Structures are given as structure tokens and as C-alpha cells.
Amino acid sequence: MKRYRVAFIGCGKRAHEHAIGVQEDSRCEVVALSDISSASAETLNSEFGFQANIYMDHKEMLAKEKPDLVLICLWTPLHLPVFRDCAEAGAKAVLCEKPMSATWGECQEMGRIAEETGCQLTFSLQRRFAKGNQTARRFIKEGRIGQVVRMDLYSPPNLLDCGIHTFDQAISYMDEEPAKWVLGAVDTSEIFNWFNVPSECGASGQIMFTNGVLASFYSGSIDTWEPQQDMMKLWAGVRVTGTKGFIEIMWDGQIVNAVNYEDPSWKPELELSSMSEQMIGYVRHAVDCLETGEEPEVSYQKALRSSEIIFAFYESVRRNARVELPLTGVMDSPFITMLEQGQFTKQGA
Missing domain, CATH: 3.30.360.10 (Dihydrodipicolinate Reductase; domain 2)
Structure with a gap:
């Protein structure tokens, strides 16, 4: 049985839920944890008995530990840059927290990086x-x-x-x-x-x-x-x-x-099905697909379909019109752009 070196980037609440899935898969060996709060990493390490090395800098961790699988459990704006770091460091698979990213252009860029590097990218749409x-x-x-x-x-x-x-x-x-x-x-x-x-x-x-x-x-x-x-x-x-x-x-x-x-x-x-059962299924399936080469049930390609609907929704608000797909000519989050431009100012304010 092949064993995979596993690392976590982000050790908060969601990392604990992902850790349940990792702990149940005997193919996974958690070797490193990274978080800007060493206390959070130490708590995760202790609760699950990982005996992993702890880092405050994920780039240093990636360089030293060279993990096969990385779980990204960070806030949304960090998904793209940290995934890029993982892919460039040679990670074979990344299991990333959802949503993909804060803008449609960044979502597409994550897909491009996955395609270019061959890194298997999945998102925690574990309810499947x-x-x-x-x-x-x-x-x-x-x-x-x-x-x-x-x-x-x-x-x-x-x-x-x-x-x-x-x-x-x-x-x-x-x-x-x-x-x-x-x-x-x-x-x-x-x-x-x-x-x-x-x-x-x-x-x-x-x-x-x-x-x-x-x-x-x-x-x-x-x-x-x-x-x-x-x-x-x-x-x-x-x-x-x-x-x-x-x-x-x-x-x-x-x-x-x-x-x-x-x-x-x-x-x-x-x-x-409890969240724990769903996370166990998610992690097991991701590792299975890494071995078989088949498209994962929660692949980035599938996450892109849902994300496209979300940003088309926002673009429809911006255009005051129905938006045909595929969504083209949009790289930002139309909602954030409109918010920053003051288009949602309350009447009478």
C-alpha cells in the first residue's frame, strides 16, 4: 500500500473536520502542519496525535517536507496564492476549502494552474x-x-x-x-x-x-x-x-x-450522514483518484461550473440583464466591484 506524505496549511475549525477524513485513511501520513498561529497547529497536532512538524511559514514547510497531499483550510482570498505555492512545490494533490476564490478570474486561474502542473485539485463540496x-x-x-x-x-x-x-x-x-x-x-x-x-x-x-x-x-x-x-x-x-x-x-x-x-x-x-462521514468519503475518494487518475467527484472542473453560476448571478445584477454562459469578459467579482463603486448605497443615505 502506497503511503502519502500529508500537510495542512491552516489549522482552524475546518482543518479539524478535514483531519477526521485524513486520520481514517491509512494511506495518509500527516508530516507537517502550518499556521500563523503555532497554538492552532499544536492543538490540531495534539488532538489527532499526528506527531507532525509545525511551521508558521507554509513556503518553508513545502520546501522542507515536500508533501504529496496538501489540505488548504484557509480563508477564501488565500486559496489561489497558496494553491500556486503548493503546485509549484510539486504537490501531487491539493484538497482546498470552498469556495474556489473571490473573483471569477482567480477561479479560472486555479483551474489553469491545476491543468498546467497536473496537480489534482479538489474542493470540499463534501456533501456529494x-x-x-x-x-x-x-x-x-x-x-x-x-x-x-x-x-x-x-x-x-x-x-x-x-x-x-x-x-x-x-x-x-x-x-x-x-x-x-x-x-x-x-x-x-x-x-x-x-x-x-x-x-x-x-x-x-x-x-x-x-x-x-x-x-x-x-x-x-x-x-x-x-x-x-x-x-x-x-x-x-x-x-x-x-x-x-x-x-x-x-x-x-x-x-x-x-x-x-x-x-x-x-x-x-x-x-x-454526519459531517465526519462526508469528510471521510471526500478524503478517501481524493486519494483513490490520485491512484487511478480518474476525475474526482469534487474536481476543480465541477467546482468551476457552480462558481460560474455565482459570478454570472452577480454579472446579471451589474448588467440588469440575463447573462448567457459561458461567462466571458468578466475577471472580477461584479458584486465586489459594484460595492466598491457605491452602487449599493441605501436609498436616502
Whole structure:
């Protein structure tokens, strides 16, 4: 069995969740941890018994330790420069925290670097490994709800950090079908800051996919309880409507409701997966793909499809028009540019 030298860059909360997956894979040997806070690195080292060398400078770590796999668990603006450092240092694979980056140009650059260097780049869209999501994909592929005709997508705020999970979930249900156009609007009555990236507090719009499926999207503050129906609303997930029924799935694969019009007795069992189980599946699959050479389930190519929708959403706001894909002529984050230009100033302010 081949063993891989593993290093972490960033040792905070998300690193602890990634570490669960790494610890469960006997092919992984954690040799180094890097964080600007040595205390954070020491805590991670102690909790998981890694006995790894600790660094405060990730470039020094990469040069000395020469890891095969690197896990980047840093805030969004650091993803591109640190991934570039890893790829240039010869890392065979990088498992990076989502979202990809703060601008569309930077997302594309990460893909270019991965392609040029051959470094396997994946993003932690680990919910693809939830049992319920895997079951939902199988049901849809088997035609349990007939031909998919419509989707309703729900996400907490914001598009970049949370919406990417919902878009990725929807795309995975349609066998990686890309989007054709996007029409979007954002709510800027409050500006959030997530991992050093400003964002809207809500958004809504429509996405047309190339297979003709029209999806409605909503993010923001959603009422979570319907007393009349005594059930939870979808606040983070997807409702897939087909010609023979529908299925509603939360982010982590909880099947909230499923109906087949021709078979009223069809009631799929609720399949729950913890974050730990998802991270174990994510890491194991990434290492498997490094050995087989197949495209990972959460490859950068797939992350780019969801990211393109996000930045097209923002570009639609900037243009006040529907945006056709592929997204061209855009390198920035239209949202950040508009924010910096004062286009979201509150009326009367």
C-alpha cells in the first residue's frame, strides 16, 4: 500500500473536520502542519496525535517536507496564492476549502494552474458524499420521478460561500449538466463579510440549464416552519420536480419528501450522514483518484461550473440583464466591484 506524505496549511475549525477524513485513511501520513498561529497547529497536532512538524511559514514547510497531499483550510482570498505555492512545490494533490476564490478570474486561474502542473485539485463540496444525496442521484437516474423538468434551489446567505453547495447539489443531480443562462438579483440591505469577502444578505433568480431544466433560486432569511403543514421548509437544499413526481433533499442528504404519482406507497427512508462521514468519503475518494487518475467527484472542473453560476448571478445584477454562459469578459467579482463603486448605497443615505 502506497503511503502519502500529508500537510495542512491552516489549522482552524475546518482543518479539524478535514483531519477526521485524513486520520481514517491509512494511506495518509500527516508530516507537517502550518499556521500563523503555532497554538492552532499544536492543538490540531495534539488532538489527532499526528506527531507532525509545525511551521508558521507554509513556503518553508513545502520546501522542507515536500508533501504529496496538501489540505488548504484557509480563508477564501488565500486559496489561489497558496494553491500556486503548493503546485509549484510539486504537490501531487491539493484538497482546498470552498469556495474556489473571490473573483471569477482567480477561479479560472486555479483551474489553469491545476491543468498546467497536473496537480489534482479538489474542493470540499463534501456533501456529494452524503448517503441521501447519493440515493437521490440514483433515484433521479432510475427515473423514479420521471424526466426532470424543474428545480427549486434554497441556500442560506451568501451566494459565494453557501450558494456553491446548492448549485453543486443541483448540478450533481443532473449528471453534471452545465448552466445555459442566469438571471439574478441581490439583497444588499445588509452587507455581510464571510472569510474576508463581502457579500449580499440575500439573492433570488433563475438558472436555465442546457438540458432545458429551469431552476428557481432563493437565498437569505427563510421562514423555517410551516405550522399549517407541520413540516420544515427547505432552507438549504433542492426540490427536484419531474414528470412523475418530486423529491426534496436538504444539503446533507436528508430526504424531506418524495412522491411518485404512479406509486403513492413509495417512501424512501431518511438517510443521514454526519459531517465526519462526508469528510471521510471526500478524503478517501481524493486519494483513490490520485491512484487511478480518474476525475474526482469534487474536481476543480465541477467546482468551476457552480462558481460560474455565482459570478454570472452577480454579472446579471451589474448588467440588469440575463447573462448567457459561458461567462466571458468578466475577471472580477461584479458584486465586489459594484460595492466598491457605491452602487449599493441605501436609498436616502
